[in-house]
Amino acid sequence: MLTIEEVKKIAKLARIDLxxxxxxxxxxxISVVLDYMKILDEVDTTNVEPTAxxxxxxxxxxxxxxxxxxxxxxxxxxxxQVDQNELVVPAVFE
Amino acid sequence: MSWWCQQFLNNFCMKELNTLTIKTxxxxxxKKEFTSVxxxxxxxxxxxxxxxxxxxxxxxxxxxxxxEARAADKIITSGKALALTGIPFAVKDAICxxxxxxxxxxxxxxxxxxxxxATVIQKIREQGGVLIGKNxxxxxxxxxxxxxxxxxxxxxxHDLTKVSGGSSGGSAVAVADHMCIFAIGxxxxxxxxxxxxxxxxxGLRPSYGRNSRFGIMPMASSLDTVxxxxxxVEDMAIVMDIIAGQDSLDATTVxxxxxxxxxxxxxxxxxxxxxPKEYFAFAELNKEIKTVIEEKINSLKxxxxxxxxxxxxxxxxxxxxxxxxxxxxxxxNLARMDGIRYGARKQEGNLFELYAKTRDxxxxxxxxxxxxxxxxxxxxGYYDAYYKKAQQVRTLIKNDFDEVFKKVDVLVTPxxxxxxxxxxxxxxxPLAMYLADVMLIPAAVSGVPAISVPGGKDKNGLxxxxxxxxxxxxxxxxxxxxxxxxxxxxxxTFIC
Numbered sequence: 001m002l003t004i005e006e007v008k009k010i011a012k013l014a015r016i017d018l019x020x021x022x023x024x025x026x027x028x029x030i031s032v033v034l035d036y037m038k039i040l041d042e043v044d045t046t047n048v049e050p051t052a053x054x055x056x057x058x059x060x061x062x063x064x065x066x067x068x069x070x071x072x073x074x075x076x077x078x079x080x081q082v083d084q085n086e087l088v089v090p091a092v093f094e
Numbered sequence: 095m096s097w098w099c100q101q102f103l104n105n106f107c108m109k110e111l112n113t114l115t116i117k118t119x120x121x122x123x124x125k126k127e128f129t130s131v132x133x134x135x136x137x138x139x140x141x142x143x144x145x146x147x148x149x150x151x152x153x154x155x156x157x158x159x160x161x162e163a164r165a166a167d168k169i170i171t172s173g174k175a176l177a178l179t180g181i182p183f184a185v186k187d188a189i190c191x192x193x194x195x196x197x198x199x200x201x202x203x204x205x206x207x208x209x210x211x212a213t214v215i216q217k218i219r220e221q222g223g224v225l226i227g228k229n230x231x232x233x234x235x236x237x238x239x240x241x242x243x244x245x246x247x248x249x250x251x252h253d254l255t256k257v258s259g260g261s262s263g264g265s266a267v268a269v270a271d272h273m274c275i276f277a278i279g280x281x282x283x284x285x286x287x288x289x290x291x292x293x294x295x296x297g298l299r300p301s302y303g304r305n306s307r308f309g310i311m312p313m314a315s316s317l318d319t320v321x322x323x324x325x326x327v328e329d330m331a332i333v334m335d336i337i338a339g340q341d342s343l344d345a346t347t348v349x350x351x352x353x354x355x356x357x358x359x360x361x362x363x364x365x366x367x368x369x370p371k372e373y374f375a376f377a378e379l380n381k382e383i384k385t386v387i388e389e390k391i392n393s394l395k396x397x398x399x400x401x402x403x404x405x406x407x408x409x410x411x412x413x414x415x416x417x418x419x420x421x422x423x424x425x426x427n428l429a430r431m432d433g434i435r436y437g438a439r440k441q442e443g444n445l446f447e448l449y450a451k452t453r454d455x456x457x458x459x460x461x462x463x464x465x466x467x468x469x470x471x472x473x474x475g476y477y478d479a480y481y482k483k484a485q486q487v488r489t490l491i492k493n494d495f496d497e498v499f500k501k502v503d504v505l506v507t508p509x510x511x512x513x514x515x516x517x518x519x520x521x522x523x524p525l526a527m528y529l530a531d532v533m534l535i536p537a538a539v540s541g542v543p544a545i546s547v548p549g550g551k552d553k554n555g556l557x558x559x560x561x562x563x564x565x566x567x568x569x570x571x572x573x574x575x576x577x578x579x580x581x582x583x584x585x586x587t588f589i590c
Contacts, residue, residue, distance in 0.1 A: 002470070006470070007466065010466050010469045010470050010473065011466060013469050013473065014425060014453075014465045014466060014469040015432070015446065015449040015450050015453055016450055016453045016454055016457070016462055016465060016466070017447075017450040017451050017453070017454035018454070018462070022459070022462070025459075026462070026463060026466055029463060029524050029525075030463065030466060030467055030470070032524070032525050033417060033467060033524060033525055033528070034467075034470075036414060036417075036525055037414050037417070037418060037480065037484075039410070039411060039414050040411060040414050040415070040418075040483050040484065040487055042411075043408070043411060043486075043487050043490065045483060045486035045487060045490075048486040048487075048489050048490060049486070049489055050482055050485030050486050050488070050489060051485050051486075051488040051489040051492055052316060052485060053316050053346070054302050054303075054316075054492065054540065054541030054566070055302060055303040055346055055348055055541070057303070057345070057346065057348065060345040060346075062342055071209040071210065074207075074209030075209055077207075077209075078206060078207065078208075078209070078435075078436040078437075079435060079436060080433060080434070080435075080436070080437070080438070080439035080441075081439070081441075087434075087435060089434055090441070090444070090445050090448055091444075091445070092445060094444060
């Protein structure tokens with residue numbers, strides 16, 4: 001069971017503003033989902049390796065070559081705030 | 095089909111151009127029976143007529159598509175047409191298309207125009223495909239009904255009170271309703287196969303690593319795949335021939351040689367077909383669907399395919415595994431949607447408030463829920479109980495498939511336990527919505543390819559999908575069996 005306090009805590013970690021109604025709704029629905037996950041407790045996973053990927057590929061690297069960026073203007077056009085071709089961001093330290 | 099039958103069809107049942115397949119459109123364009131402008135205009139007319147109701151497109155590229163079609167006609171006249179020159183296609187809005195707005199159906203990207211193409215889109219463009227528009231989907235691929243879009247739900251063309259399926263619902267509808275000739279979607283846990291099944295088209299989730307994911311908006315990176323929606327299995331092979339293969343921009347693509355799927359499609363290889371009993375034991379499985387699948391299995395048996403009963407014992411745990419792994423990877427992937435470098439920014443208060451408010455306004459409820467579940471599952475003290483446990487059970491599900499594919503070459507199952515459900519029926523019950531993907535998730539967590547091919551309709555006229563699952567990189571035999579199922583359906587319903 002997920003409490004409203006726990007929802008508030010994870011919402012803060014995830015940087016999402018929630019209304020009190022949303023907090024209560026998420027506490028209810030996520031509790032139901034987490035409860036369903038208990039089905040996995042039936043499975044004995046002693047000595048079972050976790051699977052993080054299925055390709056079997058590892059250490060795929062490419063040569064470290066720089067390429068000319070041909071879409072600088074388009075990238076800048078997507079930024080929320082630009083000043084003299086630089087991205088403007090709010091102050092990190094107050 | 096006999097010769098006179100074909101002539102009869104050609105002469106008396108002249109099809110609307112937008113209803114053509116890639117193969118028939120290519121033939122008609124090359125024989126100058128019609129132009130790409132006429133073909134593209136026919137699709138645009140259909141969009142104008144039907145989209146206000148179906149809501150399958152968020153963006154329609156009318157002007158650009160007609161310009162591209164005019165250029166394509168010149169290429170065709172000069173005799174230099176490539177595989178897709180002049181053929182209109184649509185793309186899920188969570189896939190980047192250079193210069194064309196791509197929202198992922200979330201307001202946080204309402205005004206986002208990617209400066210580059212996803213690799214699969216680049217490959218289709220290089221073969222001459224005409225981009226007709228971007229399809230509505232569940233925001234960032236989160237959903238099984240296309241009701242989680244911030245641009246409204248997509249409706250099922252067979253019954254407007256039913257869902258299209260999701261998350262790539264708009265793409266399935268665009269193909270099913272002939273608003274384009276084919277489309278490209280994504281499948282993380284069933285997002286191509288389920289809407290393909292609900293709308294009555296062919297949809298393929300390729301093996302993980304077969305097609306490049308560069309340029310798709312990531313959801314769960316260890317599961318995301320990109321695949322086509324087509325009107326026929328033959329068209330599926332044509333598109334896969336173009337988009338499959340290793341990509342230096344996606345390190346998860348495998349170096350294996352890609353077979354020429356359209357050349358081997360009609361090969362009658364000795365294929366052993368497994369029927370996994372767990373898929374027929376779900377309480378929710380609709381009887382009509384069960385009957386249709388059993389008929390198809392019998393018809394395959396009559397064609398001398400060996401049918402073997404098999405078991406995948408960990409099937410019932412797949413949905414729980416999926417809804418831990420996916421939200422966890424989601425919560426990490428979607429951290430990039432923060433209002434800083436691109437997309438919407440809600441400039442209010444300090445930096446924390448900027449992030450939190452931007453994400454509040456930019457994400458629909460289900461996206462928030464997934465991020466919250468993932469953040470919880472990955473947080474200190476819960477990681478082993480949820481994420482690690484899920485990944486261990488994932489190994490057992492994957493082992494099930496590895497073992498079964500030592501005995502058989504493909505598996506045949508229903509795609510979904512039910513046909514398209516009512517709009518609103520499951521939208522307030524996230525767990526019920528998650529369980530809708532119960533037959534699609536096991537293949538996804540194992541990284542094996544699976545296709546949904548139309549198998550018939552239920553008594554209400556809603557399409558029933560049949561799923562063919564193969565071993566990793568086994569698209570060839572998946573397509574061959576899908577073709578057999580499609581042919582048997584045509585024999586059944588098309589008596590000339």
